[in-house]
């Protein structure tokens with residue numbers, strides 16, 4: 001039996017989940033893998049307050065060097081969250097030849113180049129399966145069983161909080177603010193929900209997952225990002241009437257000479273595999289030239305599902321004689337600032353002759369063809385809701401049309417991309 005000595009940076013929810021899993025499942029894991037995992041040290045802010053786990057006093061430390069500088073510790077698991085000091089500590093661990101396991105999408109996305117370079121230099125391993133999709137093994141899949149593919153598309157529901165909110169808005173016809181408040185009350189959304197609802201969390205994740213899928217580094221600042229705060233119950237209801245379900249999607253596409261990386265609300269046809277992924281579940285839909293299409297679905301957050309991925313990475317790190325380093329192009333492909341999609345445009349328009357002609361005229365002027373249209377609440381001289389769904393069109397052309405519409409006769413209330 002080989003002993004694997006671990007140091008945990010942090011013992012909060014995820015760290016505590018890993019502590020529990022190693023303790024409860026350690027014997028079984030030893031039987032299956034021949035590895036005995038031992039947590040030698042866990043870094044905490046205060047030895048008396050550490051999430052209520054029964055951790056022996058000699059394991060707890062408030063000094064990071066007890067982990068980072070201890071030659072006996074082989075694998076450092078980072079659970080601090082946030083950019084710093086997490087990134088610096090991971091870098092130091094790698095510099096000291098220790099493999100690092102982390103679920104920290106922010107630190108990994110922002111510091112991937114230097115962490116990867118250091119791992120290459122010292123031969124230590126950098127493992128981060130839990131950073132995207134929680135328990136779903138998508139990053140390992142991209143780097144190993146799916147490696148014999150030109151991956152053309154990754155499209156995911158990678159944020160459970162927003163999927164929970166959108167699912168309830170759809171089921172109850174409720175508005176965003178009301179569902180958010182309730183989700184916060186139930187502990188299903190953070191007291192400060194910004195990172196989730198503004199799409200930052202999903203953007204970090206597509207920057208990591210897209211980089212591995214397309215072998216080309218995608219930087220966080222290049223990811224186009226819109227959150228769910230402007231979505232209304234009306235959008236969801238009209239979309240549903242026209243055969244669509246609204247999701248917050250993280251989309252990556254390889255167009256050959258450029259890459260798309262974007263996070264925004266999007267309508268999917270009701271029969272798309274991602275359309276039925278509800279509540280706080282995550283799912284990633286992939287297309288590769290040899291496996292064709294595939295969807296991976298599961299729990300993207302929570303102590304136990306995240307610990308499942310972390311401990312899986314620990315086992316990989318302990319087993320691998322040579323740690324795999326994802327190959328990335330030295331000259332990253334540019335991230336596109338324009339792309340093609342279909343568009344759902346919801347407008348409040350004067351119910352008068354010529355209004356439709358103005359809308360369709362502007363669309364025609366940009367070469368955009370209409371695929372479906374619906375008018376509701378019409379009353380001569382009054383205001384009606386007008387929904388237009390376009391055929392595939394360039395993003396920038398649609399933005400020009402929206403800019404050009406005369407608000408005196410037609411106000412655009414929302415524009416939502418239609419994917420799938």
Ligand code: HSE
Nearest residue numbers: 158159160161300301
């Ligand atoms: N905040 C994330 C979510 C979980 O709501 O899915 C951690 O990545």
